[in-house]
Each structure stands twice: as C-alpha cells, then as structure tokens.
Amino acid sequence: MTTPRTRTVWTFVITSLAAFMVSLDNLVVTFALPQIRADLGSGLEGLEWTVNAYTLPFAVLLLIGAALGDRLGRRRIFTLGLTVFTAGSAAAALAPSIGVLIAARAVQGAGAALVLPLTLTILSAAVPANRRGAALGVWGAVSGLAVALGPLIGGAITDGAAWQWIFWLNVPIGVVAIPLALRRLDETRGPSTRLDLPGVLVGAAGLFGVTLGLVRGEGHGWTSTPVLASLILGGVAVAAFVAWERRLEARGGQPMLPMSLFRNRGFAAVNVATILFSVGMFGAIFLLAQALQNVFGYSPLEAGLRTLPWTAMPLLIAPLAGPLSDRIGGRPLLVTGLLLQAAGLAWIAATMSTGMSYSQMVPAFTLAGLGMSLFIVPIATVALGSVRPDQQGLASGTNNAVREFGGVLGIAVLSSVFASRGGYGDPEHFINGITPALWVGVAALVAGALAGLVLPGRPTSAATPATADATTTRPILEPAAI
Known part of the structure; x- marks a missing residue:
C-alpha cells in the first residue's frame, strides 16, 4: 500500500519531470534553427514560426490551464496536456516540411500550457504546508535548470544526432510519465469557475493576427493587403478582447484577464x-x-x-x-x-x-x-x-x-x-x-x-x-x- 510520504515523493518526481520537459522546449530548438532551415528549406519567416508557434498558444492558454484542472480534475487535465505535448513532439520529429513542423510546435505549446501551471497546483496540494516552500523551491530550480540548459542540450543533440532528436527526446519521457501520473497522482479539484471561452478565442485571434502581420511584413511588404489585413483585424480583435473582458468583469463574471x-x-x-x-x-x-x-x-x-x-x-x-x-x-x-x-x-x-x-x-x-x-x-x-x-x-x-x-x-x-x-x-x-x-x-x-x-x-x-x-x-x- 502506498504511504502518504511515498505518494508525495511520486508527485514531486512526476511534476518536476513534466515541468523540466515543457520548460526545456522553450529554448531547446533555438540552436537547431540553422539545421532546420537547411533540411526543410525554410526562410526566416518559417524559423520565426517554428519558435513562435510554441510560445503563442502557450501564452494564451496558460491563463486557463489551472482553471480547467480545477473544473474537470487536475490529474485529468495534466495527463491530457502530457498526451498532447508528447503527440506534438512525435509529430515535430516526423515533420517532412516546415509547415508540418510549425503545426506540431503549436500542438506542443497547447499541451505545455495545460501541463505547466498544473505541475505547481498538484504539487502544492500534495505537499504538507510546512514543507511546501522547500518543495516549490526545488521545483523552481528544476524548471530554471531546464531553461538554462536548453541551448546546450539542443546544440548537443543537433550536433551528435540530428535536430529531430530534440523532439524524439520528449516521447519516451511522456510515454513513461503519462501512466505514472494516472497511477500515482491523486485526482483533485479546486473551486469550480466558469471558463471565459469567448475571451480565450478572441484574445488568441488578436494575438495571432498581430503576430502574423509582423512576421510577414518584411517579406510581403508592409503595405500589402495580407499584411495590412492581419494587423488591422488582429488589432480589432485585441480591442474586442479588452472590451469583452471589461464587460464581463462589470457584470460580475469571471474574465480570463x-x-x-x-x-x-x-x-x-x-x-x-x-x-x-x-x-x-x-x-x-x-x-x-x-x-x-x-x-x-x-x-x-x-x-x-x-x-x-x-x-x-x-x-x-x-x-x-x-x-x-x-x-x-x-x-x-x-x-x-x-x-x-x-x-x-x-x-x-x-x-x-x-x-x-x-x-x-x-x-x-x-x-x-x-x-x-x-x-x-x-x-x-x-x-x-x-x-x-x-x-x-x-x-x-x-x-x-x-x-x-x-x-x-x-x-x-x-x-x-x-x-x-x-x-x-x-x-x-x-x-x-x-x-x-x-x-x-x-x-x-x-x-x-x-x-x-x-x-x-x-x-x-x-x-x-x-x-x-x-x-x-x-x-x-x-x-x-x-
């Protein structure tokens, strides 16, 4: 029978491993960009999206990842995020073109946004209050180490094998972590809150439109119709997001921001x-x-x-x-x-x-x-x-x-x-x-x-x-x- 102490140790190991994995992918690909450019025939725009396709959905969904866990079950959403992230990693490793790689990176970013905030919430709930500070301190150090070592690990893997192995590295970790999470983590919930799905969708559309216009501006011309349309529609969506959030808050709702x-x-x-x-x-x-x-x-x-x-x-x-x-x-x-x-x-x-x-x-x-x-x-x-x-x-x-x-x-x-x-x-x-x-x-x-x-x-x-x-x-x- 699993003791509370053993369960706490398992919780710490699983959440720290997951945090390390998704934090690592923030920078690990950066030093493989020249090889990706050569292998997939990408230009600057494609390389920008290789990085930004991960970061953009991560930024948007980060605000609702923990709330989804509170509403639907933290272990369930954490495991879902791990599954999505692992699948995105495999797709990125198999990508035959820059477009497929960008799409796979977006899937990775969405999965990471579900995983990372819940690693903290799950760990906080599992650790006794008198030891929580130490546990979270180590958790933060592990995550920070992943960020610091990202360029080194990415460079070493690209040099010693190929850039695809940057993504293959996540797959066995995810395959091991998913069943461990289902078996070793307790299912918990927090106060149920109403999700601000309109805010998520409108905010994501606005940020994507503005980013798309900025990325394509130099290559397509700043006054070209596609670029101007992206910037204008993105700006309108951002303004609509702000107006919606203000209105929802004024009515006593629960806005995303x-x-x-x-x-x-x-x-x-x-x-x-x-x-x-x-x-x-x-x-x-x-x-x-x-x-x-x-x-x-x-x-x-x-x-x-x-x-x-x-x-x-x-x-x-x-x-x-x-x-x-x-x-x-x-x-x-x-x-x-x-x-x-x-x-x-x-x-x-x-x-x-x-x-x-x-x-x-x-x-x-x-x-x-x-x-x-x-x-x-x-x-x-x-x-x-x-x-x-x-x-x-x-x-x-x-x-x-x-x-x-x-x-x-x-x-x-x-x-x-x-x-x-x-x-x-x-x-x-x-x-x-x-x-x-x-x-x-x-x-x-x-x-x-x-x-x-x-x-x-x-x-x-x-x-x-x-x-x-x-x-x-x-x-x-x-x-x-x-």
Whole structure:
C-alpha cells in the first residue's frame, strides 16, 4: 500500500519531470534553427514560426490551464496536456516540411500550457504546508535548470544526432510519465469557475493576427493587403478582447484577464517592463544563436556552450539576488538588471563584425546574463506585491503570459529589422542585419528600465509560493525564462 510520504515523493518526481520537459522546449530548438532551415528549406519567416508557434498558444492558454484542472480534475487535465505535448513532439520529429513542423510546435505549446501551471497546483496540494516552500523551491530550480540548459542540450543533440532528436527526446519521457501520473497522482479539484471561452478565442485571434502581420511584413511588404489585413483585424480583435473582458468583469463574471488589474500602477508597470524585457532578450537570442553558427562557424554544441555565461548565469546569481531583493526591494534589482542587459546587447551590437573573437563576446554575454538574473529573481515578488492577496494567483499567471507574448513580439520585430537591413547570405550580410536588430533590443530594454522606475519602492502586500493556497486556480510561481 502506498504511504502518504511515498505518494508525495511520486508527485514531486512526476511534476518536476513534466515541468523540466515543457520548460526545456522553450529554448531547446533555438540552436537547431540553422539545421532546420537547411533540411526543410525554410526562410526566416518559417524559423520565426517554428519558435513562435510554441510560445503563442502557450501564452494564451496558460491563463486557463489551472482553471480547467480545477473544473474537470487536475490529474485529468495534466495527463491530457502530457498526451498532447508528447503527440506534438512525435509529430515535430516526423515533420517532412516546415509547415508540418510549425503545426506540431503549436500542438506542443497547447499541451505545455495545460501541463505547466498544473505541475505547481498538484504539487502544492500534495505537499504538507510546512514543507511546501522547500518543495516549490526545488521545483523552481528544476524548471530554471531546464531553461538554462536548453541551448546546450539542443546544440548537443543537433550536433551528435540530428535536430529531430530534440523532439524524439520528449516521447519516451511522456510515454513513461503519462501512466505514472494516472497511477500515482491523486485526482483533485479546486473551486469550480466558469471558463471565459469567448475571451480565450478572441484574445488568441488578436494575438495571432498581430503576430502574423509582423512576421510577414518584411517579406510581403508592409503595405500589402495580407499584411495590412492581419494587423488591422488582429488589432480589432485585441480591442474586442479588452472590451469583452471589461464587460464581463462589470457584470460580475469571471474574465480570463480582468482589466481592472491594470488600473494598478505597480501591476501595469511591472507588466510593461516584463514585455519589453522579453522583446529584447528573446529577439536577441533568436538571432545570436544563428549568428554564432552562420557567421562565426561554431557547431550547434559549440554555440550552446558559448552562450552559457548568459543563459546559465541565473543559476549562480539567484541565490544571492533573492536575499538582496528582500532587503532593498525588487525595483532597484529589476531596473539595474534591465540596464545591464541593455549594456550587454549594446556591447555586442557596437563591436559585432565577421572577425569578432569569442573572447570579445564573453564580457557582453556575462553582462547580459547578470542583468537577466537580477531581473527574473524579483519579478514574481514585485508582480504579486502590487495586488491584493486574493488577486495574486491571477497576477502571476498574467505576468507569465505577458512574458511569453513579449518573446513572440521580440522575435517578430527584431527579425523584421534583421531582414530589412541584411538577412541570410554571406556573413557580412548577416552582420548588416543583426546589428540594427540588436539596437532595437537595446531600446526595448532601456524602455523597460524606465517603466520599472514607476514601480513603488516597496511592495504593498506580499505572498510567497510557500504560503499560497493549494487550491488557487492560477499559478503563483512559474520558471522564469528568456
């Protein structure tokens, strides 16, 4: 007979494994993009969608994943998400064309949005209150490790086998995790809430339309009918989403994203800073991962290793930045972090040339990594501290979704600049494109720092993941990712 302690251990193992798997896929494909481009004959637009097709549905559905679990059963929805994610991974590995790969990545993203918030909810419900903080801390470290190691793992697999194995890797893990979840996890539910399906559909349509227009703008012409139609219809859908959410909230309903939250100066400012952080960093990583291979001749593994001063820095800095944030507040760290990231990207943009050595990149990567660490450590505390305790689960989910969409926007915008000023071709052509794109990333990060200055000096309320109610329908803690 399974003891409560054994059940708790199994819950921790299963949820941490699932969180690692879906968090890994956020960046693991980035360093395989040159090989995908060569094998599937894709252009820049196809590579953008290879990344964004995962992130966009993930951002939209993240806000309702936990609510679905509360309503229909957390284990059931968690297992469904694992199944969808695993099936999407297999389809991506078998993809014969870039279009099929993009569709499979969208399936992966939808599955990940069901899995990730429920890993936290299920774990919180299974762990005794006096040990919850430690369990969630380890969970966060595991998820953060996946993000940090994503470029390295993706590069190693692409180098040693083929890019398809990035996706095949998920299949046996999913095949093992699904029956384990059904057998070892308890079925629990939370307070039943009415799902805002119109909000989900209209919001998704708006974000997709805007993203489609931005991605296709340079290739099809910014004044072309398809691009203008995408941008206009997407903008109209976003406006309709805002109007619907306001109306639903005014009638006492349960909107996916209550607009009243953004009347709070602190909450609005932290989300503006978050989206600008993601614009600069996601967009830069997308292009620099390709530059290291296409311009400087590194293999995927060598490129992944060389970005570790950037991507792995949070693992070293977070233990120091956390206590510092508690002492001086999150605003100084957040603003300093954004400025350091801007300095790192500016360094690269100012010195980028075909003859640039790796030793010249290290200080810039280190600066960017240090800045990223200082930003992501206090961001959850600042977001939660800006709202009432009963709004903190929703505030956390919103901030995570904003971060993900910022990444989508960053890849689209910086890639458009890259294509307009240079693009693929010889190394000099690539440099001509990436340099102004990086300066756009710098501008976004500086603007994010200015938004951070609007934040209150100290949170007005506080809650920690350790004390979060295990029945909350929104994630309190998510792995910070670039």
